[in-house]
Amino acid sequence: MTSSEQKSNTNWTILFIAWLMASTGTLGSLFFSEVMEFAPCTLCWYQRIFMYPLVITLGIGLFPLDKNAIRYSLPLAVAGWLFALYHNLLYSGIIPESLQPCRQGVSCTEKYIDLFGFLTIPMLSLILFTAITALLVILKRRLS
Amino acid sequence: MEKKIIFALSVISLVVLFVLASVYFEDQQTEKIESMAMVDTAVFDRGHSQWLGSEEAKVVITEFFDPGCETCRAFHPFLLKILSHYDGKTKLVKRYAPLHLGADKMVMILEASKQQGKYWETLDVMFESQQHWASHSNPQPENIWQFLPETGLDIDKLKADMSLPEIRGILQQDMMDAKTLNVRKTPQFFVNGRPLLEFGDRQLLQLIQSEIDKHYPNQNVN
Numbered sequence: 001m002t003s004s005e006q007k008s009n010t011n012w013t014i015l016f017i018a019w020l021m022a023s024t025g026t027l028g029s030l031f032f033s034e035v036m037e038f039a040p041c042t043l044c045w046y047q048r049i050f051m052y053p054l055v056i057t058l059g060i061g062l063f064p065l066d067k068n069a070i071r072y073s074l075p076l077a078v079a080g081w082l083f084a085l086y087h088n089l090l091y092s093g094i095i096p097e098s099l100q101p102c103r104q105g106v107s108c109t110e111k112y113i114d115l116f117g118f119l120t121i122p123m124l125s126l127i128l129f130t131a132i133t134a135l136l137v138i139l140k141r142r143l144s
Numbered sequence: 145m146e147k148k149i150i151f152a153l154s155v156i157s158l159v160v161l162f163v164l165a166s167v168y169f170e171d172q173q174t175e176k177i178e179s180m181a182m183v184d185t186a187v188f189d190r191g192h193s194q195w196l197g198s199e200e201a202k203v204v205i206t207e208f209f210d211p212g213c214e215t216c217r218a219f220h221p222f223l224l225k226i227l228s229h230y231d232g233k234t235k236l237v238k239r240y241a242p243l244h245l246g247a248d249k250m251v252m253i254l255e256a257s258k259q260q261g262k263y264w265e266t267l268d269v270m271f272e273s274q275q276h277w278a279s280h281s282n283p284q285p286e287n288i289w290q291f292l293p294e295t296g297l298d299i300d301k302l303k304a305d306m307s308l309p310e311i312r313g314i315l316q317q318d319m320m321d322a323k324t325l326n327v328r329k330t331p332q333f334f335v336n337g338r339p340l341l342e343f344g345d346r347q348l349l350q351l352i353q354s355e356i357d358k359h360y361p362n363q364n365v366n
Binding site for chain 2: 012016020023024027030031035036037039059062063
C-alpha cells in the first residue's frame with residue numbers, strides 16, 4: 001500500500017466516523033421522541049435541523065471520498081454546535097431562565113434524562129456536534 | 145469495495161440496534177405497568193370517577209381522556225357501542241389527562257355538573273361544541289359557556305360548585321395517576337391494567353376481547 005493510499009484511507013475513516021456520529025445522533029434523538037415519547041423543545045428542533053442533513057451530506061461524501069462534503073457539512077455542524085452550546089448554557093442555568101425562547105408546552109430546561117450526573121440530552125448533542133466539527137476541521141486541514 | 149461493506153454494515157447495525165432498543169423499551173414499559181396493575185389496582189380506578197357499564201363487570205376499561213381532545217371525542221361513541229355489545233361484562237371508567245390548554249377548566253365544569261346529575265349530558269355538549277372552544281392554535285375555553293345551557297344545567301350553581309375542594313382533589317389525583325402510568329397522549333386505555341400499546345379501535349377491541357375471553361370463558365359473545 002502506498003503512503004498516499006494510506007493517507008486517503010485515514011481521510012475516509014475520519015469522514016466515516018463523523019457520519020457515524022451524525023447517524024447515531026439522528027437515531028438517538030428519534031428514539032427519545034418517537035419511542036420514549038419525550039416531546040422535543042424548540043431548541044431541540046433547531047439542533048435536529050442541523051444534525052439530520054449531516055447524515056446525508058457526510059454519507060454522500062464517502063462514496064467516492066469527496067472533500068466538498070466538508071464544505072457543505074461544516075456550516076451545518078457549526079450552526080448546530082452553536083445551538084447546542086446555547087441550550088447547555090440555558091440548561092445549566094448560566095443563562096437565566098427568563099431569557100429562554102421556549103413557548104408554553106415543552107420547556108427547554110425540563111430534564112428528561114440525566115446519566116451519571118452530567119449526560120443530559122443537550123449535553124449529548126453538544127458532544128456530538130463538537131466531535132463532528134472537530135473531525136471535519138481536521139479533515140479540512142489534512143486535505144488542503 | 146471494503147469501504148462499502150463497512151458502510152452497509154454500519155447502516156444495518158444502526159437500524160437493527162434502533163429496532164431492538166425500541167422493542168426492549170416497549171417491553172419494559174408494559175412490564176412495569178402490568179406489574180403495577182398487580183400491586184396497586186387503585187391507580188386505574190380510584191373510585192371517584194364517573195363510569196358506565198356494569199358495576200360487577202370483570203373487564204374494566206380505564207380511559208384517560210381530555211375534553212379538548214378530538215380523538216377522545218371521536219372515540220366516545222365507539223366506547224358506548226363496546227359497552228352495549230359486552231353488556232354486563234364491561235365497565236368504562238372515565239379519568240382525566242387534561243393536556244390541552246384550558247382543559248383543566250373543562251374537567252372542573254364536568255365534575256361540577258355531577259352535582260346536578262348531568263355529567264354525561266355535559267360531556268356530550270362539550271364534545272359536540274369542541275371545535276368552538278378547543279382549537280389548538282387558538283383555544284377559547286370561555287366559548288363553552290354559550291353551549292352549556294343546552295344541558296339544562298343551573299349555570300349559577302355550576303359556577304359555584306366548580307370551586308368545591310373535592311373537584312380539585314379529583315383533578316390532581318387523576319393527573320398524578322396519569323403521570324405514574326406514563327400517559328402522554330389521549331385517549332389512553334388500560335383494560336384490567338393492561339395498556340393499549342398500539343393505538344386504534346381494532347387494537348382496543350382485541351385487547352378487550354382477550355380480557356373477556358379470560359374472565360368469561362366458555363361463553364359465546366355475539
